[in-house]
Amino acid sequence: MLRLMSSVAVIFCAGFTVLVDGSSWWSLAMNPLLIPEAYIIGGQPLCSQLTGLSTGQRKLCQLYQDHMQFIGAGAQTGISECQHQFGQRRWNCSTVDNSSVFGRVLHTGSRETAFTFAISAAGVVNAVSRACREGELSSCGCSRAARPKDLPRDWLWGGCGDNLNYGYRFSKEFVDAREREKTFAKGSVESARLLMNLHNNEAGRRIASDLAHVSCKCHGVSGSCSLKTCWLQIADFRRVGDALKEKYDSAAAMKLNSRGKLVQVHSKFNSPTSNDLVYIEPSPDYCIENKTSGSLGTQGRLCNKTSEGMDGCALMCCGRGYDQYKVQLVERCHCKFHWCCYVRCKRCSRTVDQFVCK
Numbered sequence: 001m002l003r004l005m006s007s008v009a010v011i012f013c014a015g016f017t018v019l020v021d022g023s024s025w026w027s028l029a030m031n032p033l034l035i036p037e038a039y040i041i042g043g044q045p046l047c048s049q050l051t052g053l054s055t056g057q058r059k060l061c062q063l064y065q066d067h068m069q070f071i072g073a074g075a076q077t078g079i080s081e082c083q084h085q086f087g088q089r090r091w092n093c094s095t096v097d098n099s100s101v102f103g104r105v106l107h108t109g110s111r112e113t114a115f116t117f118a119i120s121a122a123g124v125v126n127a128v129s130r131a132c133r134e135g136e137l138s139s140c141g142c143s144r145a146a147r148p149k150d151l152p153r154d155w156l157w158g159g160c161g162d163n164l165n166y167g168y169r170f171s172k173e174f175v176d177a178r179e180r181e182k183t184f185a186k187g188s189v190e191s192a193r194l195l196m197n198l199h200n201n202e203a204g205r206r207i208a209s210d211l212a213h214v215s216c217k218c219h220g221v222s223g224s225c226s227l228k229t230c231w232l233q234i235a236d237f238r239r240v241g242d243a244l245k246e247k248y249d250s251a252a253a254m255k256l257n258s259r260g261k262l263v264q265v266h267s268k269f270n271s272p273t274s275n276d277l278v279y280i281e282p283s284p285d286y287c288i289e290n291k292t293s294g295s296l297g298t299q300g301r302l303c304n305k306t307s308e309g310m311d312g313c314a315l316m317c318c319g320r321g322y323d324q325y326k327v328q329l330v331e332r333c334h335c336k337f338h339w340c341c342y343v344r345c346k347r348c349s350r351t352v353d354q355f356v357c358k
């Protein structure tokens, strides 16, 4: 009995550490050292000053210092897109806790955690792929992707494209390093979470890569477009966010099987592919504040009285009801264009009703 108790305690503690540092490379998104100027001027070795890196990530930082700024930017893009996608929902992708950017909520292996891992990994793919194309990195350049078979024969292939191949590989190496350097007993709770993280990182990278597309530019006499040059282009990140949001909605609940692999809880559904999101735990209750789960609760959140969706007061306030306030909005209005060239506007104020969850 005593043995059992102590092994439970160990698992709990180990699990705690794993999950805390499982999220921390995202803190690069906020790191002032990675502002381009600071990065060049800073005399101290950059990698020793960055917090939140695992041992393997610190090694990669030393080898690829010039990449770090783009990893930070990629994480930031991912976080902003997450906040756009979830802004009107109970969990709004808020970032509160300093140590892990997203706070304790990510300690749970939930759908939301799955989304967050995927979108961050996707952000790094796009940022690094573009940095290659722009000549910002010493170890990569323009894409060398093969000419697409369906490209019309008289169009030129070979404008400098985003290097998705490199961006994908670097994101895999860097982002997954943290998970790959851990070892857990097969079948343990921690190993399930590790597999979940790796799966979702990969899904994010694949979605970002798959959405990359061919972009072309016209040449020729005064816009005749007799000649086109084409190249590979990363997708607009909003499209990546929209696609991952759909994956979030259809994410698959998983559990460990006896061989230590993740398998679907509901075996009647098709197994998730490498492009799908997976999760292993139910979401915390986002309605009420809970310091243990990290949920902030929805008290004080704005809601929409007439909407029946997640942003509507009924769902957002979880049945607790809402308070109504009148607020004055001041806006630019009656704007006139003056020759030449400025726009002059009046300021109009109007009173609107605001609804706030109890």
Ligand SMILES: *[C@@H]1O[C@H](CO)[C@@H](O)[C@H](O)[C@H]1NC(C)=O
Binding pocket: 096, 097, 098
């Ligand atoms: C976050 O860090 C800042 C300064 O580093 C500190 O003032 C603040 O209290 C911290 N917030 C939390 C929630 O830990």
Ligand SMILES: *[C@@H]1O[C@H](CO)[C@@H](O)[C@H](O)[C@H]1NC(C)=O
Binding pocket: 284, 290, 291, 292, 293
């Ligand atoms: C807070 O969250 C923890 C962990 O998810 C849960 O066990 C507990 O019951 C929750 N507390 C409340 C008051 O809901």
Ligand SMILES: *[C@@H]1O[C@H](CO)[C@@H](O)[C@H](O)[C@H]1NC(C)=O
Binding pocket: 087, 092, 094, 296, 297, 298, 299, 301
């Ligand atoms: C997100 O939710 C938290 C807690 O409910 C709230 O404090 C914060 O203002 C919200 N953020 C946005 C952008 O609505």
Ligand SMILES: *[C@@H]1O[C@H](CO)[C@@H](O)[C@H](O)[C@H]1NC(C)=O
Binding pocket: 304, 305, 306, 307, 308
């Ligand atoms: C509230 O929801 C309704 C119905 O979905 C929508 O038409 C309206 O624009 C929303 N209002 C605000 C302020 O978002």
